[in-house]
Structure formats: C-alpha cells, structure tokens
Amino acid sequence: MAKKNIKNIKKDFPIFKNVKVHGKAFIYLDSGATSQKPKMVVEAEANWYKKHNSNIHRGAYQLAEEATELFESTRSKVASFIKSKSHENIVFTKGTTDGINLVAQSWVKHNLKRGDTILISEMEHHSNIVPWQLLAKEKGFKLKFWPVTSDGKLDMTNMNSLFREVKFLSLIHVSNVLGTINPVEEIIKKAHRKNIKVLIDAAQSVPHRPIDVSKMDPDFLVFSSHKMLGPTGIGALYIKPARHKEVRPYQSGGDMILEVKQQGSTFKPVPGIFEAGTPALAQVFAFGKAIDYLNSVGMQNVLRHEKSLVQYAYQKLSAIPEVTIYGPKPANRSGLVSFTVKGIHAHDLATFLDKEGVAIRAGHHCAMPLHHKLKIDATARASFYIYNTKQDVDKLAKALQLILKQWQSSINK
Numbered sequence: 001m002a003k004k005n006i007k008n009i010k011k012d013f014p015i016f017k018n019v020k021v022h023g024k025a026f027i028y029l030d031s032g033a034t035s036q037k038p039k040m041v042v043e044a045e046a047n048w049y050k051k052h053n054s055n056i057h058r059g060a061y062q063l064a065e066e067a068t069e070l071f072e073s074t075r076s077k078v079a080s081f082i083k084s085k086s087h088e089n090i091v092f093t094k095g096t097t098d099g100i101n102l103v104a105q106s107w108v109k110h111n112l113k114r115g116d117t118i119l120i121s122e123m124e125h126h127s128n129i130v131p132w133q134l135l136a137k138e139k140g141f142k143l144k145f146w147p148v149t150s151d152g153k154l155d156m157t158n159m160n161s162l163f164r165e166v167k168f169l170s171l172i173h174v175s176n177v178l179g180t181i182n183p184v185e186e187i188i189k190k191a192h193r194k195n196i197k198v199l200i201d202a203a204q205s206v207p208h209r210p211i212d213v214s215k216m217d218p219d220f221l222v223f224s225s226h227k228m229l230g231p232t233g234i235g236a237l238y239i240k241p242a243r244h245k246e247v248r249p250y251q252s253g254g255d256m257i258l259e260v261k262q263q264g265s266t267f268k269p270v271p272g273i274f275e276a277g278t279p280a281l282a283q284v285f286a287f288g289k290a291i292d293y294l295n296s297v298g299m300q301n302v303l304r305h306e307k308s309l310v311q312y313a314y315q316k317l318s319a320i321p322e323v324t325i326y327g328p329k330p331a332n333r334s335g336l337v338s339f340t341v342k343g344i345h346a347h348d349l350a351t352f353l354d355k356e357g358v359a360i361r362a363g364h365h366c367a368m369p370l371h372h373k374l375k376i377d378a379t380a381r382a383s384f385y386i387y388n389t390k391q392d393v394d395k396l397a398k399a400l401q402l403i404l405k406q407w408q409s410s411i412n413k
C-alpha cells in the first residue's frame with residue numbers, strides 16, 4: 001500500500017463526510033473510546049462476504065483454503081505489527097476485556113496458589129480490575145493496588161516492598177484517563193527478576209505508538225482492533241512462548257482440539273487452543289486492513305502527530321483559567337487530555353460541546369477507583385487520533401470559551 005501523508009487523511013474516513021451534528025461539522029475527540037474507520041476497512045468487512053466468505057481450518061475447496069490463508073495471514077500481520085517473533089504467539093480474542101479474562105481463567109487461575117498476590121495499579125480500567133477481583137475471591141488470591149502519585153504516575157519509590165509476595169502483575173501501559181505512559185520495559189525487567197509474570201493492557205498504546213514485544217518482553221499483552229481503525233468484536237492477545245505450555249483451555253468446542261474421544265479430548269497448542277468455534281472472520285480480515293492502513297501512515301508518524309496535538313491541546317486548555325488538567329505534562333503523556341471546568345459538571349460540558357459539534361467523553365471512563373483517588377466523580381476527556389487536526393483542538397477550545405461565557409451569563413441573570 002502506498003505511504004499516506006497524515007496531514008491529509010481525514011478524507012479517507014467516510015463518517016466525517018456523512019455526519020453533521022446539530023447542523024455542524026463533526027469534530028470527533030473520543031478515539032480513546034473507539035476510533036473511526038477508514039473506507040478501506042469498512043469496505044473490507046463487506047468484501048469478506050462478497051468475495052471470500054467460507055469457514056476456515058476445515059473446507060478442502062478453493063474458497064475455504066483461501067479464507068484460511070487470509071485469516072492466518074492476518075495473524076502474521078498482527079504479529080509483525082507488535083514485533084512478535086512468531087504468528088503462533090497471537091491469539092484472536094473479542095478485544096482487550098476478553099483477552100484479560102482469558103489470561104485470568106486460563107493461566108493465572110492455574111499457576112498461582114491460595115494466598116498468592118496479584119498486583120494491579122490504581123490507574124487501571126475496570127477491565128483490568130474486575131476479572132482479578134472475581135478470580136481473587138474464587139481462588140483465595142490477594143489483590144494489591146500499586147499507588148499512583150499526585151501527578152498521575154506510578155509510585156516507583158519502593159518497588160522491592162511493593163513486589164513482595166506478588167506472583168502476577170497486570171498493568172495498563174497507557175492510562176485512558178491520565179495519558180500517563182508507564183515505563184513497562186523497566187517494570188517488566190524488575191518483575192521478572194522476582195519471578196513475577198506480567199500482563200500488559202495495551203488497549204491505549206498499540207493503536208498510538210510503535211510496540212515491540214520482543215524488547216518489552218511481557219508474558220501477555222492485550223489490545224482491541226476497534227481502537228486502532230479496525231472493527232469491533234475483535235482483538236488480539238500476545239502470549240510469550242515460555243507460557244504456552246502452562247495454559248489450560250478457556251472456552252472449548254470445535255477447532256481447538258487435536259482429538260476428541262468419548263473418554264476425553266486433547267487440545268491444539270497456543271493459539272489454536274484459545275480459538276474454539278467459528279471466529280469473527282470478516283472482522284479479522286478487516287482488522288488486517290486497519291493494520292495495513294496504520295502501516296501506510298507509519299507508527300512513528302502516528303506518535304509524532306499525536307504528540308504535537310496533545311502539546312497544542314494542553315497549551316490551549318491550560319490557558320483557560322477555569323480548566324484543571326489531570327495527569328503528567330504533555331512531554332510525558334499520550335494523545336489525550338482529561339480535565340474539569342470549574343462550576344460545570346463534565347456531563348453538562350459534554351452536552352454543551354455536542355451542540356457545537358464536538359464529541360468528547362465525560363464520566364469516570366471505566367476507571368472509578370482512579371477518580372476516587374483523584375477525589376472527583378467525573379472528568380471530560382478529549383482523545384486524539386490520526387484524523388484529528390489542530391483546527392479540531394481550536395474548535396474544542398473555542399466551544400469551551402463559549403460555554404463558559406453562556407454559563408456565567410446564565411448564573412448572573
């Protein structure tokens with residue numbers, strides 16, 4: 001695919017042509033929740049049914065063999081996108097949440113003992129909290145929270161005592177609220193020295209920056225296609241080869257077996273053991289096209305573009321006296337800004353902004369414990385992706401100024 005210039009790609013996304021909000025141009029600043037899709041991804045899903053549809057791993061006819069080849073070549077695309085040495089380390093899941101639940105039920109459940117500790121951080125998404133709470137209760141594991149500092153970073157001051165008795169660490173790479181980029185490579189190295197196995201929730205990092213699992217060395221890493229230009233209902237789990245033989249089946253049924261007898265069954269190795277039943281074929285195919293698209297832009301360019309947008313947004317928003325921004329300074333944050341505006345609840349803010357055509361997220365962003373820690377019930381979040389421009393940020397800042405003006409004049413009436 002020809003290289004794309006990031007400055008000129010909004011036109012590849014049909015939604016920006018098709019949608020007007022309250023008669024205004026649609027400014028989408030909620031890619032942290034889900035990304036928009038380029039035309040080639042939208043078309044790929046339909047093309048699967050028009051040109052390729054048949055089940056995989058079973059038919060002996062030409063179309064079925066081609067379908068299997070397309071499915072497996074997408075696995076290889078995902079592997080090279082995150083620099084996995086082999087496609088065999090990549091399991092297709094329904095997304096990040098599914099991947100975390102899979103690791104909880106198929107590895108952690110069987111490799112930890114009653115009384116062992118699972119460590120997660122105070123900045124986790126609910127997807128990386130609730131599965132561990134349920135598992136800890138069921139199996140008698142302890143659940144410990146890694147504290148977050150007042151400037152929104154992991155407290156790295158006393159890692160020896162933090163890691164004591166910990167057998168498993170499940171950690172967010174990039175915070176979906178604070179934009180904090182956790183130093184996962186350094187943390188994984190330290191954890192492995194203490195024989196702690198590590199899962200990385202890469203839902204907010206794989207879509208936005210180059211990822212190299214061979215350097216990062218996590219035991220498990222999970223992400224979702226829908227946050228990286230691909231369809232919903234599909235995602236990937238990377239499993240390091242050293243963990244392959246330690247897993248048990250998660251779900252069972254067709255296609256994950258080697259042999260089934262009345263007395264019992266044997267199972268395929270990773271990844272096949274985790275892909276019971278007919279997978280989301282059209283979605284996998286379109287996920288591959290999303291990866292092609294991102295590769296044609298270049299992940300270093302994606303990162304550079306978002307850095308410049310977040311820097312600009314930080315500067316614009318912090319110039320408004322009523323705005324408080326949460327998390328690290330722009331040099332150390334990913335492409336999102338969560339903030340509050342004095343006197344206006346985040347939900348009211350989102351409703352006002354929508355009237356101006358600007359879509360942001362408001363609420364706890366599936367991170368209630370983090371909001372409790374920050375002593376706020378809700379924040380507004382603007383999150384950026386490759387199709388956003390500085391003009392989009394200008395529209396957000398202008399709309400905020402307008403809202404504040406209207407709000408203040410309504411109070412003074």
Ligand SMILES: Cc1ncc(COP(=O)(O)O)c(C=O)c1O
Pocket residue numbers: 032033095096097098125127128172174175176201203204224366
């Ligand atoms: C950091 C993080 N983890 C997990 C998830 C859950 O992802 P999904 O809903 O695709 O399973 C999200 C989604 O917002 C997220 O931001």
